[in-house]
Amino acid sequence: MLDFVYQSGWGAFGVLLLFQIPFLVVFLTIVFRKAYVNTAPSAISDSSVARWRSSWLALAIALFLIINLASIKFFPAVYSARAAASGVAVTDVTVDAQSWYYDMSAQEFEAGKPVRFNAQSLDTVHGFAVYHPDGHILFTMMLIPGVGRSSLIYTFDEPGTYKVRCLEYCGMSHHEMSDEIIVTASAS
Ligand SMILES: [Cu+2]
Structure with a gap:
């Protein structure tokens, strides 16, 4: 049962994403609710933060992708699947x-x-x-x-x-x- 999850790199990648999607949803919900729902006056000037916000978000997403892509080959299911597919x-x-x-x-x-x-x-x-x-x-x-x-x-x-x-x-x-x-x- 669920063998495809353990025997292919895509299965492992899917599981990895499934575990991380809830965190991403919570993260984006908080960021955007804060930005659009909480309209109370803030001591911080909005414009001074706004230009950094998207850069930070882009940096976080870039790091997320780079770290995952660079480390996925160390995921046991992935090196297992690669060895199985190598024909040795x-x-x-x-x-x-x-x-x-x-x-x-x-x-x-x-x-x-x-x-x-x-x-x-x-x-x-x-x-x-x-x-x-x-x-x-x-x-x-x-x-x-x-x-x-x-x-x-x-x-x-x-x-x-x-x-x-x-x-x-x-x-x-x-x-x-x-x-x-x-x-x-x-x-x-
Ligand atoms: Cu034991």
């Missing part, structure tokens, strides 16, 4: 999360080869977050029980030992819910 063979892995461990069909991968993590939770809400050996987070998936598997494609660039952690509080031993992924140097 993808290694499929199943991940079953359960209190408080992971059961992965493979834990050793080759650098440079895309891996599709097909993850699900078998009991409560869990996270599946993968950390680079230097400690920064690469991606995280929220696994909700009962909705089946969700998937994400990731290509590891460097060999090393990557840490897997749960980032959704899932009970008493949540802090111990972790595992490892080994990435070996590219053979080719």
